Amino acid sequence: MTMTGQSIRDMLGRRMIELRPSVEVRAGSALPENDVVEDPVIRISDLNLWYGKKQALGGVSLSIPRKKVTALIGPSGCGKSTLLRCMNRMNDLIPNVRVQGSVEIEGANIYASTIDPVEVRRVVGMVFQKPNPFPKSIYENVAFGARINGYKGDMDELVEQALRQAALWDEVKDDLKKSGLALSGGQQQRLCIARAIAVNPDVVLMDEPCSALDPIATQRIEDLMRELAERYTIVIVTHNLQQAARVSDRTAFMLAADDLVGRLVEYGATDQLFTNPKDERTEAYITGRFG
């Protein structure tokens, strides 16, 4: 039998090239996208980022489609969180960060000097790995951002709507004065999602939002992501490949090569990336044969 990983890989590589003469595979660079993202919300072009002297992102270009879930996957340390934080200038809060290239949201470069990063973060909200409600009531957690933004409408209505959208309302509606910290981990994460959407963002970024949650709470957040994608653009970082496959419409695979600079290897429709990746590094990673 000749079914060793190596020989199949070799054969596969040869056939792929024979069958797809139009796709030129260049080592170390991202393959051309197989499908173009029409009318993207976020367009990242040739993005480089340094933490002090250490470069963490190199030449990243990708477009995030509107009202879809986009997943960023890749080994730990490849720059997923760094890239995600570039999408709402959260990296500005880290000292000695230098960014080159552009991140456009609705056509405007958010790194332009005229742009207010606080406004960017209203339009592009974020949910973190560890649920981080404020030590305040459930109601105040949700109302907080809107109050800061000078929201003039019916606050009760706004809080209810955000909690409903975050699939938390039924569980908390009778006790909105309870501390956000008294909720379970999964509920806290949904509260953070409610808080993020209460300011009416266009995009919600989620950095491993389920990694501190049990499977049932994870399932609820995953369902919620699909629902939220009807109104918002979602970008999620996850180390769970099955989760990326379940929730996302598009997937970006990143990798840091020997120089430790994180680069985009492959980006495409999730079903196609997980069934028939074009780059052998993607294949190796998602089949668990990495390294």
Add this chain to the structure above:
Amino acid sequence: MPREQFQKGLQDLQDGVLEMGSMVDRQIERALQSLVGRDIPLAEAIVRDDDEVNRTRFHLDNVCLSLLTQQAPMASDLRLIISVLSMVSELERMGDHAEGIGRIVILMQDEPLVKPLVDIPKMATEARRMLKDALDAFVQRDVNSAYAVGQADTVVDDLYDTVYHDLLEIMVRDPSTVESCTHLLWVAHNLERIADRATNIAERVVFTVTGMMPQMDVSRY
């Protein structure tokens, strides 16, 4: 090698497909023997042994199912398992066609042949070669050989044409031969279907390797 257990599971699965393939090939070979030798005990054995083919199919289905649930395969691993699921179903149906020939031989009892067997054995030889080539292409992950299997199907189709017209002529000349001609026509039809299913297996090889689903089915029947 990471995921050694999984790797071994895939290797065993592939071995299982090959084993089942040779089991089915043997059934086709014996079906022809029983026809040529008018060997009714052999034909009965073929019918009995089809159960073994069916059992093997369900066993391999289950192996696929547990690899899918326990290993959450992706990319080429996923394509391999999905392909095996349909390959074993094709093989099982090929086994049914061999069994079908056995049943016709039993039905024919000692009814004299309306014509010497020339093209039917050729069809069997060609169909078995296609099966073997499809399985070789699978093991080698060889897309070009897989496509060649699809091409070979026209040879079987041509032979089927010849058999069909010969038998039709005999029936027209002497209507008392209609029943025995029909028996041979059924045999030829079973062989033609076996060749089509070998082509389906070859299509799955292309999917395993490239992720693309070709339509090789140029069969006229």
